[in-house]
Structures are given as structure tokens and as C-alpha cells.
Amino acid sequence: MVITYRAQPGQGARALHELRALVADVVALEKDCLGIRLHRDPADDTHILLYEQWSSREAYVGPHMQTPHIGAFMGRAREFLSGPPTIAFWQLDDGSALAS
Numbered sequence: 001m002v003i004t005y006r007a008q009p010g011q012g013a014r015a016l017h018e019l020r021a022l023v024a025d026v027v028a029l030e031k032d033c034l035g036i037r038l039h040r041d042p043a044d045d046t047h048i049l050l051y052e053q054w055s056s057r058e059a060y061v062g063p064h065m066q067t068p069h070i071g072a073f074m075g076r077a078r079e080f081l082s083g084p085p086t087i088a089f090w091q092l093d094d095g096s097a098l099a100s
């Protein structure tokens with residue numbers, strides 16, 4: 001998955017702080033999360049990207065979205081984010097889909 005966020009002007013540092021804390025909770029508490037990497041745009045501190053790996057799309061959209069830490073983050077997000085994130089689901093292409 002690729003998730004992009006836009007922080008409100010002047011809130012880039014807080015957005016990074018909040019997302020780092022969220023990532024730590026998700027990685028520590030959710031077995032279906034296989035890893036998360038946080039990236040920031042060096043030219044624009046309001047542009048943040050998360051690259052996440054999950055056991056399945058269903059694990060992300062189901063149980064993950066119901067966790068207390070996601071709910072708490074979403075409750076605070078209006079204070080520092082400019083809107084909801086853009087979420088894109090990607091699948092690893094190992095070439096097997098093209099084999100016939």
C-alpha cells in the first residue's frame with residue numbers, strides 16, 4: 001500500500017511526530033502488518049508518504065481500521081492534516097500472472 005498525507009501549513013513536524021508514533025503502535029500491535037516505511041518530501045515538509053505491507057487488503061480495511069490507535073489518530077488528525085490521505089493498494093508482481 002502507498003498512503004500519502006498532506007499536513008497543514010506549519011504542521012509538517014507535528015504530522016511526522018504523530019505518524020511516527022502511529023507507525024510504532026501499528027508495527028508493535030498488529031500481526032498482519034508486515035512493515036511500514038515513512039518517507040517525507042525533502043522539498044516540502046507537508047508531503048508525507050507511507051509504504052506499508054500487509055498480509056492482505058482485508059486485514060487493512062477490516063481489523064486495522066477498527067483499532068483504538070487508528071481511531072485516536074483519526075480523531076486528532078484534523079488538527080494537523082489538511083484532509084484525508086490518499087490510499088492506493090498495490091500488489092507485488094512476481095511475473096506469475098503473465099505465465100501461461
